[in-house]
Amino acid sequence: MKIGIYPGSFDPVTNGHMDIIERASKVVDKLIVSVLMNPRKNTGLFTIDERIDMLKECTIHLSNVEIDSFSGLLVDYAKYKEASIIVRGLRAVMDLELEMQMAQINKNMSPEVETVFLVTQAKYSFLSSSAVKELALFHGDFDDLVPHFVRNKLKDKYK
Numbered sequence: 001m002k003i004g005i006y007p008g009s010f011d012p013v014t015n016g017h018m019d020i021i022e023r024a025s026k027v028v029d030k031l032i033v034s035v036l037m038n039p040r041k042n043t044g045l046f047t048i049d050e051r052i053d054m055l056k057e058c059t060i061h062l063s064n065v066e067i068d069s070f071s072g073l074l075v076d077y078a079k080y081k082e083a084s085i086i087v088r089g090l091r092a093v094m095d096l097e098l099e100m101q102m103a104q105i106n107k108n109m110s111p112e113v114e115t116v117f118l119v120t121q122a123k124y125s126f127l128s129s130s131a132v133k134e135l136a137l138f139h140g141d142f143d144d145l146v147p148h149f150v151r152n153k154l155k156d157k158y159k
């Protein structure tokens with residue numbers, strides 16, 4: 001069974017992430033979307049549990065997608081989950097430098113794990129969780145950028 005891991009902050013999950021999740025779920029047998037508990041990035045808007053809840057709600061229609069969280073090295077987590085593929089999304093050339101570096105470090109540590117990049121649809125190339133949070137904070141229109149469930153959670157946060 002081919003198991004893939006799609007790691008990220010997902011603070012919160014956007015339609016750009018959803019696009020990658022839906023497409024990746026078709027190329028692996030099981031996709032584990034995992035929220036990174038990053039000690040250097042602990043200033044999120046949503047708690048890890050809230051992010052997990054939103055991801056669960058938004059992927060309920062995808063039977064081979066599982067939601068989890070992890071801390072520590074991604075390659076160790078991949079081994080623990082028996083995953084052979086790491087999925088990452090690419091928005092623009094800007095993403096590539098950091099993504100290549102991470103993929104090469106991971107390859108060096110764990111040659112049996114492959115990083116696979118999915119290129120975002122053009123309509124999501126500008127979309128990031130940070131941009132959505134900025135729009136929500138200043139009451140801009142972000143309705144088309146996140147799933148319905150997330151939209152309501154964001155509105156609650158900035159009420």
Ligand code: ADP
Pocket residue numbers: 007008009010011014015016017020087088089090091095119120121124125126127128129130
């Ligand atoms: P962000 O950079 O928005 O905080 P994450 O850390 O949650 O996002 O990113 C997790 C993964 O999802 C990364 O591989 C990132 O490049 C990808 N990603 C984020 N936003 C998009 C998008 N709009 N389209 C495609 N991939 C995306």
